[in-house]
Amino acid sequence: MAAERLAETCDVIETRGSLRILGVPLQEDKSLSISGCKRFVFGRESNKSNYTMMVVGGTGAGKSSLINSLFNYISAVEWNHPFRFKIVVEDQSSSQVDSQTSEVVIYQINPRDGFRINYPLTVIDTPGYGDSRGLLRDKETTDQIRRLFTEACGVSEVHAICFVAQSSLVRLTPSQKYIFDSLLSIFGKDVAENIRILVTFADGTDCFVLDAIKAAQIPCSKSEDGHVLYFEFNNAAMFTAIKSKDKGFGFMFWELGLKNMDLLLDNLTRTNPKSLTLSVEVLKERRHLEYLVEELQKQVKTGLQKLEEIKNTEEELKDKEAEINRNKDYEIPVSYTEVKEELPEPGYYITNCQDCHYTCHATCQIADDQKKHGCVAMKSDGTCNVCPKKCHWTKHFNQKYKWVYVTVTKKQTMEDLKKKYLDASQAKAPVEMLMDKLRQEYNQQEQQVNDIVKQATSALNRLKQIALKPTGLSTLEYIDLLIQSEKNEHKPGWNK
Structure with a gap:
């Protein structure tokens, strides 16, 4: 009834x-x-x-x-x-x-x-x-x-x-x-x-x-x-x-x-x-790991660009060292990493640092700027884990664009390079001293990458302790399995 x-x-x-x-x-x-x-x-x-x-x-x-x-x-x-x-x-x-x-x-x-x-x-x-x-x-x-x-x-x-x-x-x-x-x-x-x-x-x-x-x-x-x-x-x-x-x-x-x-x-x-307390921790740790992987890809790309910049500048300086020392207005092509705005695909909030002009989290889920302390890019003390100055979370806001870094080549004189990389007391520094400054920049970038790798390793170890499935199937593994499956089943087009 x-x-x-x-x-x-x-x-x-x-x-x-x-x-x-x-x-x-x-x-x-x-x-x-x-x-x-x-x-x-x-x-x-x-x-x-x-x-x-x-x-x-x-x-x-x-x-x-x-x-x-x-x-x-x-x-x-x-x-x-x-x-x-x-x-x-x-x-x-x-x-x-x-x-x-x-x-x-x-x-x-x-x-x-x-x-x-x-x-x-x-x-x-x-x-x-x-x-x-x-x-x-x-x-x-x-x-x-x-x-x-x-x-x-x-x-x-x-x-x-x-x-x-x-x-x-x-x-x-x-x-x-x-x-x-x-x-x-x-x-x-x-x-x-x-x-x-x-x-x-x-x-x-x-x-x-x-x-x-x-x-x-x-x-x-x-x-x-x-x-x-x-x-x-x-x-x-x-x-x-x-x-x-x-x-x-x-x-x-x-x-x-x-x-x-x-x-x-x-x-x-x-x-x-x-x-679901432990499951919440798993999701939080996994989300943090995903963010670290995204950031690692960005930092590695920036580091490689910096390495290429150093290599090209060093070759040019050594090849033309004698002429450069004679002529302070001699111009050489120098590669630089510049920042520009880019509109991403819709669906996420983009957390940008206003002081550093840096995108700290391009796929953020937090819509309210007043709650940015909860972004995975922020540390427990409220400072950012990503932007160059490690700014406070209150300096971070959602914006419609993200900052991307591109390599451009410009001609500069030796005098311009000295002003950029050396202080006044080193105004007459040799080419080698200038290259040391460029290498220091690269070493700093390398240290950032190492720091992220350490954090990612820590997150993985924690997931091994608490997660039902510590590491899911990665995108590349998934694609590899699909390819292998097509080969095994010999469906039409499998060899394409």
Whole structure:
């Protein structure tokens, strides 16, 4: 009766034969002020203990359909009911290789009388990894999850982290390995026992994906007999129109889903919640490491430019030393590194130091200048770790452009070079003394690179201690695996 009463309050969003698909009325919680996250509430909130499950997986794994099936189970929908409910409504205009969910969505389900559960349930739906929009979209997803974990109005603990995977995966392809690595890299080591494997597109036969999960050494909870703890579902059965009185395979899959939903929620209520404190530290450390890698690339490039500048200037000075000493107005071509403004791709905030004219963080997530002390470029004492003068965070602001450094060549006289590099007491210094000054500049640049390498090493060591997956699959490793996969499978065009 509970399902019928709810159906009377819902609108029809589509029909499949005689089956009506109903959109469940949800109330959006406007108090959740986390960028990239939304919260919807069903029913009246109660004082009973709440259980939280987070649903993660690759694009197309069936996460949203699984959540819809979960709600139908909770609301006591039966096989012979002429309707089904949806709380997650997919965008029909999106490609199948795009994640249907672009935001982290929290569903707070407060049961009514007659429902199959009597406790509040929070379900966190996340965007799929491995989206066709590329690695930047996946990075954005990780940032959304990080904000959900760290903001005061977000989520601080979970009972289960549900990894959704398709039953038919005999082995993990490079893309699948990348997806699992990306997901595991979010969490701390302490959540391993709270990971549950949810197998979709199950047909009641062997779940090949379990062998792939074992082979990939993916940490997850084990049953009492030591096997991977998993639950099977076939979401298609939930929304298949009943064409005849013959129940057939559809009913068999329906029963399979009901049984596993019952097992999953029973397991959930017997699981102790896990604080996300360590996972927050993992995300913070990983974000810091990503920033250090970006900064290292920039500093190495600057250092190489400086080295080339020194080399060219030194060769010119030595070749023309005699003539230069005779003629103070003799001009030589000198390479310089100059700064200019560049408009980047949209999507990030650019943290620039106003005193140094230096971009300290080109992919910052902090929109408010008054909160720049939280930027990963800032040290605990409030000073910047990047800009040349190590300025205070209050000297840093978001701007629409970033500062980039380019090498230009200009002709200068020996007298100009002396004024630039030597003080008045060295006005008659030889060429070698001038070169010493240039080398000092390079050594300073080299020291900056070494400092960043030390910080990156420290971050990696910390991740090894606390992260479920210390080092995820790098972009280059991912591309290498894709190339190797193409060679192995010999698909058309593999040798191109």
